[in-house]
Each structure stands twice: as structure tokens, then as C-alpha cells.
Amino acid sequence: MSKKNSYLGPLFIIGILFFVMGFVTWVNGTLITFFKKAFSLDNTSSYLVTFAFFISYTVMAIPCSMVLKKTGFKNGMSLALGVMAVGTLIFIPAAEMASYPLFLVGLFTIGIGLTVLQTASNPYATILGPRESAAQRISIMGIANKGAGIISQIVIGKILLAGATSSDPKEELDKVAMPYMILTAILIGLALLIKFSKGLTEVSEEEEDDSNQAGIHLNADKSSVLKYPNLVLGVLAIFCYVGVEVLAADTIITYGVSLGFPETEASFFGTYPLVGMLVGYFLGIVLIPKFVSQQAYLTFSAILGMVAALFAIYSPGFTSIICLAIAGFANAVIWPALWPLALHGLGKFTKIGSALLVMGISGGAIIPVAYGKIADSIKSTQHAYWIMIPLYIFILYFGLVGHKKKSW
Template structure:
């Protein structure tokens, strides 16, 4: 039976202790979606081995995830406006768990398309969770500490980025490596048995994850949470056409599209990149992938600190320029320096998403809500741009050249933060500020 508290937001914000357990539950969502996202760098080399895929084909792992966000962004928002955020979280957890359990039949059938389908279902659930979690954290306690609570909850997303590659690498990746020639020379029965064994390594981790998500869903159903359905009080209804008359919003959508594409390219192909450019093993590469996740988390804290002294657009411009330079090192360097360059990129790109987001919705007035949705939908860049990386890698035979895609992406972010970030309430082309 649903238990949704009918208290007002003022009452909610004044009862921090009362909502400590609900806050813990909502914070766990940040960890779990961060964990599942950061298993993708493990899945890409694993599925590449199991299905003998090229880099373009492995990029469909990210495509399946981020296209789901694009498809579900508006339906998730509509569902929660009608049925409330708590019901949206429970539905999201249900989809998350279902997608996790689907990895078992996917492994049994050994069909790559089934793995992609399972990832799509998981990501549909995550679209609901990410839509609901942020507003819930802000109301589960005193209003004056809302920002601190949100930053605290988001830090668990960074913790997951560090732990997922290490844990996933231990239980999913195997030390065995086989060339295409070795596989071709194997007897059919032996090759089939080997690939079945490799594919089955995902069953245990994803089954455990699915069970944990079910437990979290049950706890949400049994816990009283405030109903934070929002009332529409705007006198001038916003439309997509009206929102897009803000030039800085249009550019923020473009910048976010390219930024998310860059993030996915850098982190999802990290293990594959490290093994090729530095010649290290997959198991060793998972540790460096964990360090990249840690750098991402630390970069977000550092960026928040530096913004006390540097304007957000200027910090974004500087970080974009540094990321461009590190991308060049990753493309044209050799050995471990290229791996360290990617870890450096993880640090400097960590503040880009929230900074682009906040600059993009600044000064939108009645168009803020719709503008926010449009920027969130632009994360579909994470579905398409990795395909470009995979294509270039296959075409050239060198995955390092594929990182021309992140270089292009960081260039777009740099241009945005240099010239097109400034809100223009008169809806004229923003003046160039040098």
C-alpha cells in the first residue's frame, strides 16, 4: 500500500531528523545509478571479446543507454507530474531491477542484441530515478542546507565511479585473452564452451544488483515520503519554440550534447584505450579506470571550491582548453602518459555538466522548467558521438585516433564558455565579451 505523506514542503524542510532515513534511501539512488553507468567501461571490452565485435559495434552499449534517456525524459516527467515522485522512483527501480535480471537470459542466449535490450530497460529506469532524486534531496530537510545535502548525495555518484570499474573488473573480466586467429583455430565445441563461460560472468554481478534494487524498492514502498507534486502557477505558458528564443539556451543544449558525448567517449572506452595505447592488461586497466572515476569526483569538489574565486564561465573555458590539450596527448602520445592524460581529462571535465546546465537555465524566467528538460534531453549526445569514436578507431586501426571526437567536443564547450554563455533577456544575439 502506498504511503505518501501529505505534509507541506515547509513542514518537510523543518523536520530534518524525521526524514533522515528517506534521505539515506534517496541518496542510495545516486550511488546505484553511478555504479551501473560505470560498469559500461567493463562491459565494452568484455562483450567485445565474447562476440568478437569491432569498436563501432561496442559503441552501441552507450547508444542503448543514452537513447533510452532521450526517449524517456518527457514520459518520466509527465508520469511524475500526474502520479508523484515517489511512484516515479518505484517504477524506475522496477525497470532498473528488471533490466538487471535480463542479463541472465541475455547471457544464456548469447545474443548481443539482448544485452543491449537489457541496458535499454535499465536506462529507462534510471531516467525516472534521476528525474526524481534531485528535487527529493532538496526538500528532505531544512531549506538553508538544501545545497549541501545535494552535493553530499552527488558525492556518492562519484564514489560509485571509483568502485564500479574495480569491482566489475574483478567479477566480470577474465584474464584470458584470445586473438581472432586462436579462436578461429579452436574446435567448434571448445570455442562455444569458452564463449558461454565468458558470457556467463555477468550473471552473478547483475543478479546481485537486481536483488539489491528490489530491496531498495520495497523500502521505498514502506517509507513515508512527502508528495512534492508541483503546482503550475505561470501566467505565460512556456513552449519549446518560446524557450529556444533564448540564444544562450540554444548554445547550452549544443554544448551539453557534445560534453556528454565527450564524457562517455573518455570513460566508456577507457579500458579498451589503456590496453591498446599503454599495452597493460585489462585487469590493470580497471584500476586506472577507478582512478579516473576518483579524479572525476575530486574534480567536482575542486571545481566547486574554485568557483568561489573564478566566474563559472571562465573556469569552464579554462577547463575546456586544458581538456583539449590533454586530448591531444591521448591522441598522439604513447605509453602510460596517454592513460594519465585521460585521468586528467576526467578531473577537468567533471564540472562541465552542472556548469553548462546552470548557465543554460540562467535568466530563463517562465521558460526555466522547459529549458531544463531540453538540456537534459541533450545528453543524447552520449548515444551518438561514441559511434563516431568507434568508427574512426575501426577505420584507422588505432583507437587513439578515435579520441579526435572528444577533442572536437571540448572545443565546442570552450567556444560556448568563451562567447555564447551569457543570458540575453532581450532575446538578441549575445554581445561578445572578451
């Protein structure tokens, strides 16, 4: 069996996990609009959905890396799915009690499970093959992730936002119970499948150096992970990236409603940036690394994202919506390109470095709430998208300069 075929099986299983991550992550855009109406929330309060979901990455990333050191990647993934199942199950009593805070607790718990899953699965996909094609492999994972997001937006959006709306908040919230009961059962089933799967083998962070760097340990004299500028700046770049990614995908439904589109029509807007990202991932698979480096694609993506954001701010109606979808296309390859550039040369620090990068996902918690606060303050959901511009500028800096820094 060739070396390539030897890791196709494990990558298929990892792809299933990325599908699950995408389904539970990208449904947040629908939940924001649904909870905003059901609980009569302002923009700032409604984006606590993303805050509760993504802040768990900052709170739990380091503890989760410690858990992974004890459990290994495989058992850690199984544990993560179990924790996510607890979070989805919390939605049932939250709907019964009509409690927005309890829904947020459920989202936070799901986020904890996803933190373990992200910390394990991203470096696993990176380490399994050659470093120069790592962005290509993670792009394939991204297709599974965003494809699941499109499905979740359509299915859950159809259940929660389409059809007649009850004047009784309790009746509206009851719509949540059945899909989240089914999701809980699926997560438990997957946890058991991963636990007893023989397709996933354990890998160590040292393999990243042996297989991808020909045994050469870069900067071997460094005693702290914080002495690697490419990692520290990579964490900040991940923070900025997840911020713009979540803004494009999770605010677009509420933004569409604020522009006057009916909820039934706006409920499909959340799929547009995800479709854009799917196209971007396919291009990444074809182009990286044969025709363009992951660093060059990262630079292009940051520039295109900035231009798309500017057009979204100043374009009318549906054109502005399409510009956010184009931002989704631009965002696609940023994530898979950032990971290998940020983790390059870390050796024994790979797991803790991965945990720090996962902490950067907290951009999805803080940036949308800041966007909501700006939108409420200036009374414009459209001009609040100005927050995206400096974020893209930093991503561009990392792609051009930051990832090359070897010392402070």
C-alpha cells in the same frame, strides 16, 4: 530546524540514487571490453553498449517528463528504480542465450529507468537550495555517482575481466548472471524504500522561482521553452559534455588493451578518470561559489579538458592513459555547472527544460560510436580522440557566451 538542515535529509536520499546511477552507468566501460572479447566485436559494434544505454535518454526524455507530471518526483524515482530492475534482470536470459542484442535491450531498459531518475533527481537537487550553490550540491551528488562508478569498475571488472578466460563464449557470459541478479534485488529494495520514505517531500517547479529568484519570473512573456537560448544551447553543451565524459571513462579500458596492456591491468584504467572526477568534485565543493563562480569553473574545465585531450592524442603509452584521467578531472564540474546555467529563469518550464537537458545525454550514445567508427577507419584508437576537441570548444563557448543569451 534551519532551512539548510531541512533539505539535508532529502539530499542524502538523492545521494543514494546518484550512487545507484553511477554504479550501473560506469560499469559500461567494463562491459564494452568484456562483450568485445566474448562476441568477437570490432570497435564500432562494441560501442553499441553505450549507444543502447544512452540513446534511451533521447527516446524517453519527453515521455518521462510527462510521467513525472502525473507521478511527481518521489513516485517517479521509485518507478525509475523498478524499470532499471527489469533491465538488469534481462541480463540473465541474455547470458543464457548468449545474445548480444538481448544484452543491448537490457541496457536500453536500464537507460529508460535512468532517464526518469535523471529527469527527477537533478532538478530536485537544484531546487532544494539556493541557486548560486546548486553546482556545489550537484557536485556532492557527483561524488556519490563517481564513487559508485569506481566500485563498479573494480568489482565487476574483477568478476568479468580478471582471472582465466574461457574459450567457450557461453562460459564467459555466465559470469554476468550473479552480479546482475544481486543488482536487480538491490534496485527493487531501493524502489520500495523510496516509495515509502517520509524523508522525500514533493517540490514543484514554481519553487525554483520563489526560493531562488525572489519571486521574479525572468522573460515571463515567453510562450515556449525553445525561446530560451540558454536552455537550447545548454542541451547542446550537455550533448558535447556527456560525449567527452563517456569517451574518457568508457573507452579507456579498450584503449589500454589496444596499446598492449594486459586485460587484468587495463581493467583498472576505467577507475582513473572517475578518480579524477572525484577530485574535481571535491574542489568544486570547496571553491564554488565562495571563491569562484560555477561559470568561471566551467570555462576553466573546458580549456583543461581540451589540453588533456591533445596530450592524450600525442603522448605514448601510459602517459596517454593518465591524460584521459586528467580529462576526467576537467569534466567533473562541467555537468553540475551546466544545469543551473541552462535552467536559469525557466520557471514553469523547468520540468520540460530538465527533460530536454536529459535528452542531451544522448551524446553518450552517439559520440562513442562515432569514435569507434573513426578508430576502425583510421586504424588508430589514439588519434580517434580528435573527436573530443570540437566538443570541448562548444562547451567553452557556452561557458563564455551561450548561457548569457536571453533571446535569439
